[in-house]
Structure formats: structure tokens, C-alpha cells
Amino acid sequence: MRLRPVLAPVPEAHHVDGRDPFLARIGMIVLHPVRAARQRINRWVAARVSRQPGPVSIARHRIYIVPTRFGYGYGVLLLVMLAGAMNYSNSMAFALTFLLMGLGLLGMHHTHANLLNLRLRVGKTAAVFAGEQARFEVWLENPSAETRYTIALGWPDEPPGAYLDVPAEGQVLGTLLLAAPQRGWLRAPRFAVATEFPLGLLHAWTWIELDMNTVVYPAPSTQLRQPPVAAGDSGHAATNRPGVDEFVGLRAYAPGDTPRTIHWKSFAKMGLPVVKHFGETISSERVFDWAALTGLDTEARLQQLTRWVLDAEAAREPYVLALPELVLGPALGEAHQHQCLRALALYGLPGGGA
């Protein structure tokens, strides 16, 4: 089966060859009556589809139906057969022609009913990186006792992304893929639920806009840039360096430790010398600081930070993400990663602080 993109782009009249918009519209109606009719229907519908959290049931008055290319071919075939039957006064040819006409008329109801009362529910959506395809999952529920075959899901202007059979009183998961070119929130637009089953002579469809959103993380930078160390200037990853500022813990006595550091209380209890251990505040975490990435624009900074977050997760090393007005971590793990990436995705966007 071939399902055409159901919402053909509506060429605004003044875009067409710079001709008179009125004439262009007339030309469209004359040259492409079907496309013109569909566009009209779609414009009319677009104003009436509202974004809903779901589930949405496909109601009778929201199903639109027009013949397909094959539907018109079928019509021509029947006219030829009818003319032949009249010319030959052939009763059986009349009978066959009328039977096929009956089939065509019934096909309308059957195609319409194939879509009717289907219920659509939002499924899961996972975050993606910019440049990838976002996956929006939609559950199709069929409350009726009749299996619905070949239900197409698709965005406007695109061939259907999925064809589904929805079993009687069952449900099935459909996935709509949408390109996510930019970081930030990605709203799933209106999509079409369509069918041409069973005869392929008629195309029935409806528009649905489910409240599906997903976060698009910035695309990770591909440049290899070493993450900076937040404290100290040595430029390489810090280990515990002996210092005097802060009590860290107790450790076994080693030759060379000054008696001043011996923890005498423990020595009395355990009979072994232990020394108090002091160190400087040099964390083992990596700190990815927005402010440290000078010389880059906002998007490049965000992409670089994203790269580091992913690398740190891959290396299983805790990290801190420091953005202006927001510091996350130190921590490690999926939740932390998501929090960081989400903050990066929404940085600077309206409502992005959430």
C-alpha cells in the first residue's frame, strides 16, 4: 500500500511563481482538484485540532475521507464497464458493474469504520541529542471487537512512519520519529492517523495533536579538549597532596612523620602509632565550569560541557557541572547525568531553569 503524505504543503498563493494569488488558487483547483480539496480540508481541520494530553478517541465527525488515485481509476473503470453494458444491452455486465459500484460505496463505510473509535494514548518519550531522531511513542487502543488493519501514523508532509494492525480489544505501540535539530524542548506536532484498508480506493484520515514533549540535549562537541581542573594550577588531575589545612583522617605511622601529628589517644588504645592526616581541599571530582570555557560562544560551550559530562560518565568519575546560577554535583550516575544534560539543553531558554 502506498499512503501519500496526507498534509501536502499548502503553498501560499503568493509563493506560486509570483502570480496573482487568486488565479493561482483557481489554477490549483483546476489542475489538482484532489490536492486542492485536501488542502482545504486540512486548513479547516488545522484550526480545530487542539493539543491534548490524551487519550484521544477518534470521533466520527473528525474522520475525513477522499478517493485515492486508485479510487479515481476504479471510478473510470466502472464508467467504461457501464457504457459497455449499455451498448451491448448485456444484463450480466450490468450486474457486475453494479456489484462493483456497491463495493465502492461500501468501501467508504468500511474504510471510515477502520479508523473510528481508535483511541490514542501518549507512550514514553526519551531524550535525545540534537541532530538525532526523537522517538515519540503512541499507544493505539482498539476498543471494538474488530481488528483494525494497516493504520498509518505519520507527520504532515512525510510518508507514514508506521503501519500498525491493532487487534480487537487490544493495543499496539506505534513510534513516530521526529528530527531534533536543536537543543531545548521539542514539541511533537500534529500528526495524522490514516488508513486505506480494506480496498485502497479511499483515504480516510484524521489529525491528532497529543501533548508529547521531549528534551533535546545539546549535541556533544566533537573537539577533544581536556577538561580543566577546578583547583590548583598544575593542570593535571589532582591526587591527595599532603597539606596542613584540613583534617582528613588517621593513617598508620610512617617514618618521617612528625611527632606533632601522632594521634596519641589512639596510640594509647591500639598500641600502634597512627598519625593525623591533613590535606588540602583538592577534590577527586572533575569540575566542568561554564566560566572556564572562555573564547567560545554559548552553543559551543554547551556542546563542550555536554561532551565532558558524557566522558566523565563513561569513565565513571564523579563530576560537577557549574553553570551560571546553577551548580550540580559532585555526583555520578544516570540521574545526575540527565539533570546536567537537561540543564545544558534548556540553558538560556524561557522556562529553562526548571
Add this chain to the structure above:
Amino acid sequence: MSTARPAVSSYLHVATLLRLLAVLALVLAPHLARLPSWETAAVLAVIAWRAWAARRHFTMPSKWIRGALALAAFAAVFASYGRINGQHAGVALLVVMAALKLTEMDQRRDVMVMVFLMYFICTTHFLFSQELWTLLYLLLTTAAITTVLIESNHAGEPLPLKVTAKRGGRLVAQALPLMLLMFVLFPRVPGPIWGLPSDAGAARSGLSDRMAPGDIAGLILSDELAFRVQFDGDAPERNQLYWRGPVFWEFDGREWTEGGPVYTAPYPVQLLGESIGYEVTLEPNRTTWLFALDSIDPAQRPADSVITADGRLLTPKPVRERMLYRAVSHPRYVAQPELPDLHRRMALRLPRNRNPQAVALAAQWRQEGQSAETMVQSALSLFRNQPFFYTLNPPILEGGNPVDEFLFNTRRGFCEHYASAFTTLMRAGGVPARVVTGYQGGERNAIGGYYTVRQSDAHAWAEVWLQGQGWVRIDPTAAVAPNRVEQNLQSALAADEALPFTLRRSGMQLFTQLEARWDWVNAQWNRWVLAYGPDLQKELMSRFGIEGWRDLMLTMIVTLSAAVGVFGLIALRRAAPAQSRDAALKLWQQATQRLARDGLVQRPQEGPQRFIARVLEQRPELAESLAPLLQAYLAARYQSSNSEPGMLEALVQRFKPRRIKRG
């Protein structure tokens, strides 16, 4: 439950293709018997090759090969028929092209094109045959083609045949009442609109426009129906049932042809006595003769027909379609009381120097001073008293004087031998005479009360002109074999001359009865379905007060819309939420409402299982009643097949969370 598939490809599944090939074979089957043998073989070979290619995943031949095949097919059809248009050649071309379409078919959309082609090929079959069984063919093929159409519109793996066949069958069954409405109410116009190809309609059959010895004996072996007759009142005696056809004037010594100075003159006849009205349903025979009893009343002849001066009833165009006409005849009549000189001369003409013995015999009778009437008797008594035999297998008369050979040598012949010899004798004796062919007799159908006249009833007799009596029918065959006229052919033949099985009617009670029944059904089919045209429609509709095509159109649109609407409602009901599920949901809501009174509310995103788990965390004492309730609900809602009806209802009614809490 499957997840999303990738976008549907145009890949044509092997199973779908094989089913399509099977349906194509079914659609072509009745055509194949009619086509030239090379084409039948070629079409079957292409179908078999395509099935094999599908299993082995061959690539389809290049467009050059396909083009060459198409050209070859054109050439072959032209070679077979001498043309590529017209009914026979056109259908042959259509069938071979449909087969060749298979060689480029490897996509789903090609199936749609093929489906349209198959519907069309199905129509062309009715140009050749509209028998009752073709109705079965129509329904069967339409259901099969529609099944393939449904299958080609399903994305992914092919559906089980059971599913698509059920859908296809249901669609065709629902379309049947719509077909019936349109068939009866669609305004019919008299055809043809743009003319028919010269080879349209049935093949030429039945009587010929010439008669040589052996012609009618060959025809008699055919059981084919010539026409059916329904008499208004009682039928005349069987020996009165002479159905007049071609009349022959010209004789070359061997063969009789029509001729005669008869087309411009009127038919002068004095009708006497009672009249007989009857309705004839003539099978198409591609000739212009209509058959009527002698003598037809010219004033009440069928519309558009002509009567020649020798009483032949003609229609202007050859009969290509089954034709219904009414006629009125008078068994007693005087045809052409005054014989014009020209007619007399033509009715006496004999070829020079042919059949000298017969001519001499008649001359002798004349010299004896026999009157015309006596001469007729002399000739008949010759047949009666000499050893003449009535036989289907007479000796072949090859000489130049076949009448002499028959009269004085072989003396074994069929009706055309007797009619020809008798007329020759009369003409030689100076009595104006001519040969008449047509049908004699007919078989009464016990069920319908009508008569069937078959090719096996074909007959030839003679007419002589007698002063004061006009043209008088003389059947010389009756002199030899009276049973031929009074009973039937079988009884007239010698016992050792067996007719083909289908012509042996007597003595086989059950067979005869079944055949009568079947013929009656066919007669009704012809009368009401195949003959349904502008006239019958007008007549039928006026009984319901529907006059004119506007009324017809309006009635059709209204009733058709109503019928389509009914099927629309059925479709809506089928698409409505299932009863079981709906009822289960209501019961479930009753139960959850009782829980809601205690502040336990099912959250929107919470499934029933998770909700009950949460309830039981807070109210473990409800487990005893809630667990089976949940099970029954899930079974009723999601596996309606194995849920126990009434179970859920009982559990919900018993479920009283508050009381249990207090208790």
C-alpha cells in the same frame, strides 16, 4: 502486539503473488476454452513461469524482452483472427496482455492494476455467455478478486487467507442488495449506443439460407434450444405446430436457395377460424428469420418485423441477443388466393436437364390428365407405397441428379430429401410448389407450461398452390414417417438408429423431469433477468407507479442511500467499543467508586493492577474480595474469550468495602 514497523515497502510478498495467480487463473478459465490453442498454452505457461519465478526470486525480464513479447502477442492475435479489434480478437488480446503484465509485476501497486484488469476481463466473459451459471462465476470471481485487493492493501506480512477471504466475502455479500437495487432501478436505455463490432453476440446457428441433402439431418443432432413458446390459451395439436422459417424458391437440381419475387409484394392472406396468440423467446442465431405458426396475422405481427409475400416473418437486423416477440396465427387460412403470373412462373421453374427421371414421371402423371390435387396424392402414395425409409443416415447423393437418385435408387432419406423430391415432382407436373423449412413440433415443459423448440426439431416440408385453396402445406415426410409429426423424432426413426444421449427423451422419467425443471429455471432467468431492458423496466416500474427516468433515478438514489446507510450503521456498530469490554468497564467503575468513598482513587496513569496493589498496601483486609475481582475484570476486559460471563457482576455486587472494614 507488535511495535511499529518501518514504512511499508513496495515489496510484493510471494504468498500474495501466488494467490493473485490463482485468482487470475480462475478469472481466465472460461476464456481459455474459447481462445486459440496457442494462446491458452501461452497464458498458462506465463502464469506457471511467474509462480516459479516468485519462488526462486528471479528478476523480471528487461523491457526489451517484454516489448518483443507484446509485439509477438499482437502479431499472433492478428494471425489467428485477421484483426485485432472486434469482440473475439479484442478479448484474445486483452487476455494475452493481462498475462504479459505478469512479467513486469513485482510491486504492490501492480497488484491494484492487475485487480482492475481482472474485473474487466470478468465483464468480457458475459459477451459470450450469460447462462445462469455465470451468476455463480460472477460472485465467485468478484469475491476472489476483492480478497486479493484487500490483501494487497495490507502492509507487512500477508494476512491469513481466512481473514482476507472473510472480509472480501462480507463486502461482496453486502454489495449484493445494492447491486439488485441498481439493476432494477438504474434507468435503462435501448442499446447499442455506438454500434457493435461485427462479430458481437452469439455464433450463427440453426437453419441456413440454403438447403442441400443432408443439411437438416446434420442440424438435427444438436440439442441446442431454438426458441421457447408460451401460448395464451391451449396449444394447437402437435401436427399443427409448423414453425415457418426460410422459404426456398430457387433450385439448381441439388440445392435450394431463397430467392422468389417476394420482398416488395404484400402478403395476401385470408384468415379464417380461431386465432392463437403466443409469445416466443428466440435464442440469438445471427439470422433475420423470426418463427411463427401458419398463418400469421400480418396486422398483429411483432413490432419492427416484416412479412414477405411468401409469409416469411423477418426482422431488419440479425438477432444477436435473445429476443421476445408476440404473434397471433390462424391455423385456417387461404394464402395468396390469386397467384400472380410472375409468382407462378418462379414456382414452376426447374433446372434444365437435371433429374430427368423425376421430370418424366411427373410429365407422365400430367399426360394421364391428373389434376393438381390428384398429382399431390400420386406423389404422396409413391412415398407411402414404395419402400421409402425415413433415416438420419441416408446414403450420400453425389451424382448430378440427386432427386432421381433418391426417388428411384436409394429411397432412404431425411425430411429435406422428401421435401426436395416432392417439390421437384410438383413443379415438373405443372403444380406451383416451394420448399419451406422451419421447426416442427416442440416439447411441452411440465413446470412452466411452455414449449421448447430445439434445433433437433428442424424440419423441411413443401407448399403447393391449388386453385381456390391458395398455398397448401404438404408434408411428404408425414407420408413416410407419420410419427415424426405426431410424436417425435425418436419414435419416427428405426430402433437401431440411436439418437445421441441428450436427444433421447422418452423413457427416462427422472431425467426428463429434471431437465424440464432446469429448462424452466433457465426460461425464467432469460425472461426476467437477461431480457430486463428498457421495455420490461418500464412495464415493471409502472406497476409501482414509477414513470419516467427522473422518477426511476430518484427512487434509485433514495433506496440506494437507505441501503448504504444501513450498512454504514452496521459498520459503525462493529467499530463501537465491544459490549463485553464496555460492560466490564462499567462494573469496574462501580467497584472503584465504592473505594473512592474511602479516599482510594485510581489515578489517571495508574493501571488497575497497580491501583489494587496500592489499595491493598493500605487495606490488606480487602485482599480476599479484591483479588478475584481484579482477575475477573482483567479477564472480561482483555481476554473476553476466556472470561466467565456474570462472574464479574456477581463479584462487584458482593464487594462492599465499608462493611468489611467495620466487620
